[in-house]
Amino acid sequence: MSDALLEVRDLRVSFRTDDGLVRAVDGVSLRVEEGETLGIVGESGSGKSVTMMSVMRLITDPNAQFSGEILYKGRDLMKLNQSQIRSIRGSGIGMIFQDPMTSLNPVYKIGWQIAEQIRAHEQVSSAQARDRAVELLAAVGIPQPARRIDDYPHQFSGGMRQRVMIAMAISCNPDVLIADEPTTALDVTIQAQILKLIRKLKEDFGTAVVLITHDMGVVADMADRIAVMYAGKIIEQGTGRDLFYDPQHPYTWGLLGSIARLDRPRPRRLAAIPGLPPSLLRLPEGCAFSERCAHRFDLCSTQPELAARLGTAHLDACHLSPERKKELRVTTIHPELIAEAP
């Protein structure tokens, strides 16, 4: 089991603040196999971005504290020095960010920005790097790449800029592409195009993808495996089929129940999870979701472990028995949705 391309073991990230320690990531373990897509789902502040930023060691806040291991091809990224981590950033692991409008440097031509990354990792001439940049722009579907290469970011639309970001992230053929909410800032039609592009690149280049999102719909048709995060912890993890047809955690039920579906009679009100996520400054003793959970019982005041409660690779962190879960979840998710599971 140690052949995972990228493996996070018991990662903890906390920030010292005036009000106390904020536990943004609280014991997260993940693995990404070669060529697979891992979706990380969770609401704002659940620690999904901080987890992947920590993988790239991109958190520069001096008040941040880290523990745990991040193994990339067997090397612990946490133990690497600055120059070693730099050789992996952008080369072994590429990253694209949420807001394409601000993620590119406004004062440089996009071709220059792509070439800069290529030349940071490979001994190539600037002309070669430029040619590669043109090819990359073509690969991500930018029309007239040879001409657009000399344009500045502000001359592109949001979707086009995200394509440029993707071209940049894959410019050095990374093994892993981390996409941190790549479509959140884009409108829906563009979202679909960008996701299609990521999937195509994944197939063409065999790149593993870590897709961070708060949108269950996005991971549904993208991810091989999905991890659901809540308050800095993974509370459920499994294949897409596991999560959509046999969800174990009441929080996942809530997420699924709140999807508006076009192929169902329209509900009078879209279901929502009541309450707010707990403050990361004062996490409850037991299950972090218990305060919002309609099915809590006395065991919930103790911390549930993320474990294989079904005897498969499907993990969840809820004290309810699998049988009870089957009974209870129909109150949150439309029964038909689950019944349709093959």
Next chain:
Amino acid sequence: MLTFIVRRSLWTVLVMFVITVLVFIIFFKTPGVDPARAIAGRNSSPQILAEIRAQFGLNRPLPIQYGLMMKRLFVSRDLVSYSNQGQLVVPEIFAAAPATLSLVIGAAIIWVVVSIAMGVAAAVLRGSLLDPLLMIIALIGVSTPVFWLGQMANLVSQGGLHNTVLFSWVPPLGYTPLTANPLRWFEGLVLPWITLSILYIGFYARVLRASLLEVQNEDYVRTARAKGLTERRVLMRHTLRNSMITFVSLFGLDFGALVGGGAILTEVVFGIHGVGFLTYQALTNLDLPTIMATVVYGAFFIVLANALVDVGYAWLDPRVRPT
């Protein structure tokens, strides 16, 4: 880009025109002030007043008065200072300009280099003790009056310590043209340069630090790191490069104002006969033609600097470039 420069130049000309009109109206049409008497200076005879009225066309329509005045300033350049023995004003300003330019350019080089070094050091060393230390030094620089600093520099270098090794090289106060004696020119300007630049070093270091810290939080700086660039490259090519947009626009305006006569205190304290010094003398003598000429000269440099800043801004920031 070229059309932008042309358009900007036309604007500059228009602004200059408006400024000259305003200056003209203030000097010639202030209610209750007889411009002839103001031009003639104190204790002037009736003959001189009559002569001035005829020369400046003071009993002719206003646009003609303005035209005559501008002709004297820009074309024939024969505006005469009555309180200063009939000195021709425009050549006097041109003679004073090299001293001012020497002073301001030298000071500008010092303040740009030192303030960038200080601002970058403070931003990079944020969280260590050096950052607040540098910023306190900068604050002291900002709050030290130039005339006091200059007098102290003179007191030390020309007074008691003049014969020590430290200051024996300092020549007497005054300006030696570069063409006359380059070494003397340099020696004479070292202390004025430092004196003039200290205020700007403090100010620019603080502005640059604040700007760097702001840019450091931009998404594209995170992107630059995620690309695997060295910290040095992230700082120089991405953070500092974007902070320079603010820096350069401030610099252009301050530089223009100083060349336009804003270095008056430094020039007076160190006896450098530049444009500021000339303005100072003209003000003490109520020498209207000279004041008017220096005001127009100063305005010219400020407007020119503004135009250059705009061009430089477009050069630094493609977003404001016209396409």
